[in-house]
Amino acid sequence: MYTKARQITVLAALCCGSVFAASHRNGPLLLEDQTANLNDLYVFRSYETGRSNYLVMSMSVQGFQNPDNGPSYYKFSDSVLYRFNVNNQRGLDGNPDIQIDFVFQTQLRPNPTFVSYFGALKGIDDPGIFLYQTYVVVIRNLATNTATYIYTDQNGHALSVAPPNLGPKSTPAYETTFGHPSVFTLSNGMRVFAGPRDDAFYFDSGATFDTLNFRAPAPVIPASADTNTGGGTYPNAVDGFAGYNISLIAVEVPISMVTSDGTVPTDTTKPDAHIGVWASTHRQIVTVRPSPSDPISYGQYVQVDRVGNPLTVEALIPLPMKDYWNRSAPAQDQQFAQYIGNPFFATGVLNGVFGLKVPPAPRNDLLGVFVPDITRVDLTIPPTPAASQNRLGPLGGDNAGWPFGGRRPIDDVVDIGFRALAGVLVNGYGVAPNNQLGDGVNSNDVPLQNVFPFHAAPHAGYLHSQENGTNGKGTATGQ
Amino acid sequence: MKKLLLTFAFVTGAAFAQTSGASDRLAQAYQDRILTESTASMKTDDHISMYETLVKAQPEVAHYKNLLAGAYIQKVRESMDFSYLERASQIVNTVLSEDLKNYEAARLRTEIALERHDFKKAVEYSLALTEWSPSDSWNWGTLGDAYTELGDYDKAAEAYQKMVSIRPDLSSYNRAAWFRFIYNDPDNAVKIMTMAISAGSSMAENTAWCEVELGKILLKGGKVKDAEQAYRAALRYFPNYHPALAGLAQTAAAEGDWKSAVFNMKAAQAATPLPDYAAALYDYYTASGDTSAADRQKEMIFVIDRIGQAAQEKANRNISIIYSDHDWNPARALELAKTELEVRGDIYTYDALAWALYKNKDYDGADQAMKKAMQFKTPEPAFYYHAGLIASSLGRKHEAREMLQKALELNPHFDARQASVAARSLKELS
Numbered sequence: 001m002y003t004k005a006r007q008i009t010v011l012a013a014l015c016c017g018s019v020f021a022a023s024h025r026n027g028p029l030l031l032e033d034q035t036a037n038l039n040d041l042y043v044f045r046s047y048e049t050g051r052s053n054y055l056v057m058s059m060s061v062q063g064f065q066n067p068d069n070g071p072s073y074y075k076f077s078d079s080v081l082y083r084f085n086v087n088n089q090r091g092l093d094g095n096p097d098i099q100i101d102f103v104f105q106t107q108l109r110p111n112p113t114f115v116s117y118f119g120a121l122k123g124i125d126d127p128g129i130f131l132y133q134t135y136v137v138v139i140r141n142l143a144t145n146t147a148t149y150i151y152t153d154q155n156g157h158a159l160s161v162a163p164p165n166l167g168p169k170s171t172p173a174y175e176t177t178f179g180h181p182s183v184f185t186l187s188n189g190m191r192v193f194a195g196p197r198d199d200a201f202y203f204d205s206g207a208t209f210d211t212l213n214f215r216a217p218a219p220v221i222p223a224s225a226d227t228n229t230g231g232g233t234y235p236n237a238v239d240g241f242a243g244y245n246i247s248l249i250a251v252e253v254p255i256s257m258v259t260s261d262g263t264v265p266t267d268t269t270k271p272d273a274h275i276g277v278w279a280s281t282h283r284q285i286v287t288v289r290p291s292p293s294d295p296i297s298y299g300q301y302v303q304v305d306r307v308g309n310p311l312t313v314e315a316l317i318p319l320p321m322k323d324y325w326n327r328s329a330p331a332q333d334q335q336f337a338q339y340i341g342n343p344f345f346a347t348g349v350l351n352g353v354f355g356l357k358v359p360p361a362p363r364n365d366l367l368g369v370f371v372p373d374i375t376r377v378d379l380t381i382p383p384t385p386a387a388s389q390n391r392l393g394p395l396g397g398d399n400a401g402w403p404f405g406g407r408r409p410i411d412d413v414v415d416i417g418f419r420a421l422a423g424v425l426v427n428g429y430g431v432a433p434n435n436q437l438g439d440g441v442n443s444n445d446v447p448l449q450n451v452f453p454f455h456a457a458p459h460a461g462y463l464h465s466q467e468n469g470t471n472g473k474g475t476a477t478g479q
Numbered sequence: 480m481k482k483l484l485l486t487f488a489f490v491t492g493a494a495f496a497q498t499s500g501a502s503d504r505l506a507q508a509y510q511d512r513i514l515t516e517s518t519a520s521m522k523t524d525d526h527i528s529m530y531e532t533l534v535k536a537q538p539e540v541a542h543y544k545n546l547l548a549g550a551y552i553q554k555v556r557e558s559m560d561f562s563y564l565e566r567a568s569q570i571v572n573t574v575l576s577e578d579l580k581n582y583e584a585a586r587l588r589t590e591i592a593l594e595r596h597d598f599k600k601a602v603e604y605s606l607a608l609t610e611w612s613p614s615d616s617w618n619w620g621t622l623g624d625a626y627t628e629l630g631d632y633d634k635a636a637e638a639y640q641k642m643v644s645i646r647p648d649l650s651s652y653n654r655a656a657w658f659r660f661i662y663n664d665p666d667n668a669v670k671i672m673t674m675a676i677s678a679g680s681s682m683a684e685n686t687a688w689c690e691v692e693l694g695k696i697l698l699k700g701g702k703v704k705d706a707e708q709a710y711r712a713a714l715r716y717f718p719n720y721h722p723a724l725a726g727l728a729q730t731a732a733a734e735g736d737w738k739s740a741v742f743n744m745k746a747a748q749a750a751t752p753l754p755d756y757a758a759a760l761y762d763y764y765t766a767s768g769d770t771s772a773a774d775r776q777k778e779m780i781f782v783i784d785r786i787g788q789a790a791q792e793k794a795n796r797n798i799s800i801i802y803s804d805h806d807w808n809p810a811r812a813l814e815l816a817k818t819e820l821e822v823r824g825d826i827y828t829y830d831a832l833a834w835a836l837y838k839n840k841d842y843d844g845a846d847q848a849m850k851k852a853m854q855f856k857t858p859e860p861a862f863y864y865h866a867g868l869i870a871s872s873l874g875r876k877h878e879a880r881e882m883l884q885k886a887l888e889l890n891p892h893f894d895a896r897q898a899s900v901a902a903r904s905l906k907e908l909s
């Protein structure tokens with residue numbers, strides 16, 4: 001019972017120390033922009049059988065998705081333009097030459113329930129999917145100033161986002177029934193996918209967050225745990241991303257579509273043999289107050305976030321410059337070099353705490369990778385078959401991985417990053433223990449796929465558990 | 480995002496808070512990201528607990544203090560408990576007393592000035608910050624907010640346009656949407672507010688707030704069912720959100736469902752006992768014949784006013800409107816509206832003043848104030864209703880009819896009590 005005395009007490013508390021709520025319109029001011037934030041970018045030559053002349057690009061958004069977060073689960077934002085940018089000329093200066101955009105539209109079917117998905121669903125067009133999204137793919141060639149809009153696949157089917165993996169009753173045989181059918185082949189030979197997937201990122205985040213409380217023997221990994229090609233995690237380590245999903249946008253394009261001369265390059269010394277890729281998100285400007293002289297209501301799209309390498313520089317940018325950074329193109333990144341060329345992690349942590357000898361600043365080896373912040377791909381490096389891939393990429397003798405051959409889902413960017421920051425790419429620093437650093441998590445929690453879109457199927461909501469700290473770890477996906 | 484660096488960030492921050500200069504800045508930048516990401520799904524109380532722990536553990540780190548102050552301000556948004564604002568203010572003052580160039584704290588100081596309705600100071604702070612960092616959309620947002628409250632709509636539009644051009648997101652879209660409504664463009668207001676909702680926020684309350692704003696715009700335009708959906712969506716984002724519950728009550732009242740209206744408005748009042756909610760309950764109880772319950776709500780409004788007076792509160796247009804609506808204490812209504820005008824000069828304050836002047840039989844004064852309230856032809860049914868009665872009192876019957884018709888066209892049930900007065904007045908004029 002809400003008594004009058006209690007009400008008055010509350011009123012007095014509300015009044016204390018300030019004017020009483022003669023309201024003003026206090027619109028929220030954001031510290032973090034959830035839907036436009038990009039998590040990771042993957043770019044690599046396809047290692048799917050018979051597809052080596054294709055380039056795969058994928059971006060993940062909305063990380064740490066709980067698989068059981070019904071009833072509506074996670075959507076792409078209808079107001080965000082998601083973009084892959086390809087730079088294939090001018091020595092990879094960080095300006096785009098080709099852009100591939102994804103724009104989403106939420107669709108509703110008649111819904112007699114309060115949930116977004118109901119019943120045993122039989123496919124991606126099942127009428128029990130009450131809420132779904134379709135998307136448009138726009139390919140822009142900035143050299144020719146042409147744009148191609150693609151709304152359907154080669155069979156006329158609308159490009160639609162894969163539904164969430166609810167569980168064995170609602171979405172049985174998920175990958176066969178929903179995952180693979182959501183890969184669409186376009187009339188120009190491209191393939192596209194958008195939808196939930198397992199987060200391919202793996203890392204002992206918990207140990208690191210606990211003030212560098214690495215689980216032994218990390219952060220120096222013995223050879224016995226360091227020689228595998230991606231299978232296995234050091235017994236004590238825990239993948240903090242296990243059991244979580246992300247939303248993935250993936251595209252597979254013929255390599256000839258992204259090179260400046262329209263060929264599949266074979267000579268690494270030729271300018272067209274290399275491309276740089278980054279992902280970005282954009283939203284549309286609106287006119288706040290229309291006037292006869294400026295009647296436009298909805299204007300151009302502006303960039304609100306971007307990601308190139310897994311070791312992004314965004315976190316290095318001071319707060320007053322963040323919006324500026326997010327709006328800028330990688331071509332302008334030289335101005336941020338002062339924040340990148342002397343990473344504190346190397347001097348303060350690796351040297352200061354662990355006593356490692358690291359190269360002195362300025363770290364031109366890092367600037368070469370991160371300025372401009374684009375993922376570079378040498379298109380002449382043949383893809384390594386899935387079974388032979390090394391999680392350490394070039395550091396493990398597998399040049400088709402990050403940072404030379406792009407970035408693949410298997411690439412252990414944490415261990416590569418630790419070692420790169422310790423200077424293993426600089427003469428004289430590729431020695432123990434610099435070249436043995438790692439977090440102890442050497443592979444993803446579930447097997448990656450060797451077919452497009454390569455990320456594993458999303459974890460099922462029904463099977464998800466956070467009890468006993470399992471967080472779904474080890475749970476098979478695709479059920 | 481870019482999780483690896485976030486981890487580095489945490490490492491850097493947690494282990495090496497004693498750094499200085501550029502490295503310290505890097506540590507702060509790292510920590511900002513990692514903390515925001517790792518707390519994205521937390522409730523505000525959990526944010527507060529976490530930041531309080533961090534501040535205790537590392538009191539020398541100003542960044543943690545600023546995060547705590549920001550969480551306190553968020554708590555004010557959610558609960559209207561202004562004791563949190565005082566706590567935030569003390570923290571920000573401490574940080575700025577130690578480092579006048581602390582940018583984060585300077586931004587928070589502006590927000591606190593806005594919450595305290597010190598709009599002139601908010602303009603001053605925001606202008607300084609726009610010079611400090613013209614590329615930070617936040618500063619243009621607070622500048623636009625302050626100018627809007629002061630009634631300087633030209634400068635507000637300019638600031639908001641810069642804000643949305645720098646960064647289109649929930650923050651800037653919702654402001655643009657409201658401006659569209661002010662400027663009599665409700666259709667685009669709805670579209671842009673929908674874009675704000677779609678843009679979303681890691682703070683559930685932020686998205687819920689935009690859903691409520693969407694509901695308000697729809698309800699003012701008579702789209703009761705659509706408004707109800709928006710309010711329900713707000714409650715899904717942020718359960719027990721008092722403005723959403725109040726909105727649901729208003730949609731029920733618009734359909735004559737007094738039982739639901741009372742139920743939801745009581746829930747809103749239980750969460751936050753605003754005078755507006757008590758006034759609405761008074762109307763609902765009166766309409767449903769429960770005069771004793773209505774009287775208790777009336778008594779509460781007077782208690783709220785007395786507490787306000789004890790706290791030296793002189794300006795409160797909400798209570799002014801309530802008094803004028805119900806013909807209670809017209810002199811106090813006028814006093815509250817006039818003193819509000821000393822603080823801000825937006826169209827809503829002029830409307831409150833016009834309504835209070837009308838109730839005090841100063842029809843010419845009311846007419847002048849109403850013209851200022853109606854300068855953009857904002858599709859507020861109450862504005863047209865007030866304008867109609869004021870025109871009628873001055874013998875401008877044709878104009879009075881037009882205004883009252885417009886109020887009822889926008890929403891024939893725009894207010895549980897006043898809509899019927901509008902309809903009756905229109906009938907008498909015809």
